[in-house]
Amino acid sequence: MTAALLSLAAITAKPSLAAKATQCTKIAICYCVNAELKSVLDAKVVHFREVLASARKAGKAVGYMSVPLSTVGGGFFNVNMEVAAAARAHLEKRFGDAQVWVLNPGVPEANIPNGSGADYMLMWTQVLEGRDGLGEDFDFVYFVGPQDFARYFALDGNADMLKIEQFFDKRVETDDDLRKAVDKGLTRSAFRNYYTLKASTSFSKGAHDEWNIVRTLNERRRAHDQFGIANQLAVLFDGMGVAPSSSESATSDGYAGKCAN
Numbered sequence: 001m002t003a004a005l006l007s008l009a010a011i012t013a014k015p016s017l018a019a020k021a022t023q024c025t026k027i028a029i030c031y032c033v034n035a036e037l038k039s040v041l042d043a044k045v046v047h048f049r050e051v052l053a054s055a056r057k058a059g060k061a062v063g064y065m066s067v068p069l070s071t072v073g074g075g076f077f078n079v080n081m082e083v084a085a086a087a088r089a090h091l092e093k094r095f096g097d098a099q100v101w102v103l104n105p106g107v108p109e110a111n112i113p114n115g116s117g118a119d120y121m122l123m124w125t126q127v128l129e130g131r132d133g134l135g136e137d138f139d140f141v142y143f144v145g146p147q148d149f150a151r152y153f154a155l156d157g158n159a160d161m162l163k164i165e166q167f168f169d170k171r172v173e174t175d176d177d178l179r180k181a182v183d184k185g186l187t188r189s190a191f192r193n194y195y196t197l198k199a200s201t202s203f204s205k206g207a208h209d210e211w212n213i214v215r216t217l218n219e220r221r222r223a224h225d226q227f228g229i230a231n232q233l234a235v236l237f238d239g240m241g242v243a244p245s246s247s248e249s250a251t252s253d254g255y256a257g258k259c260a261n
Helices: 008-012 035-057 077-095 117-129 146-153 160-172 176-183 188-198 205-222
Strands: 020-024 030-034 061-066 100-103 140-143 234-237
Touching (some): 020 035, 030 035, 030 117, 035 100, 035 117, 061 077, 061 205, 077 100, 077 146, 077 176, 117 205, 146 160, 160 176, 160 188
Parallel strands (some): 061 100, 061 140, 140 234
Antiparallel strands (some): 020 030
16 A cells, blocks of 8 residues: 555554544545544645655656555565565666656655554545645556566566575574564465465555545546546556556455444
8 A cells, every 4th residue: 555555553553542533535535543643644644745746846757656565464564565665666767766756655754653554544545635636746656566576576487486485484584573473373374375376455455445546536537627537647557557447446445434333
């Protein structure tokens, strides 16, 4: 994500015991969030909108990057953060850093102390939708895919699982956080299988929400006199453009949903 889309605090901190409340965004996507974090989230949305406005003022094409970050399913947060940074750098090199600016949701200023996945997604939904609910601050959204992870690990289609195992063995010797993750149940085989078979936004809860957000924004753009089909947000996955049949289809929810009564 992301969203899509979580920072270290969302993964390692214990959720706040404060009362939960349903909060819905301009495009009618709802989350069950920590009611005490509203002012924090509002301030961060204002901050990111200012950052985006600055990039647009500089004449750059502005993108949002959806990337899995959390340590779940065999993934590892520290590695995913490094992949996110590398993917952003690759995009800016590909298009030209003087011409494009990409928002990586893993930046430190996105940190929400005691934030849950829903809290983060409420923030990113508001950033993505913009003041008018048309995603007007962005030109494209990039969903990180298998090739982005393969590039980071230097996988070349020759014994790639062995390369990931060797990476794990070397990394666990120096990364205290990885050793802690292992103590909590992350195994070498789960790490290997995740980064060779599943590492992409396809297996991210936040990214599922972000896909639906972008689909909704483009639906609204298609129906808007000032946008239309020609001015939808461009959607890229794993380095390639996405066909209309895919980009206009919804996927399962990640963190989205109202609080249970």
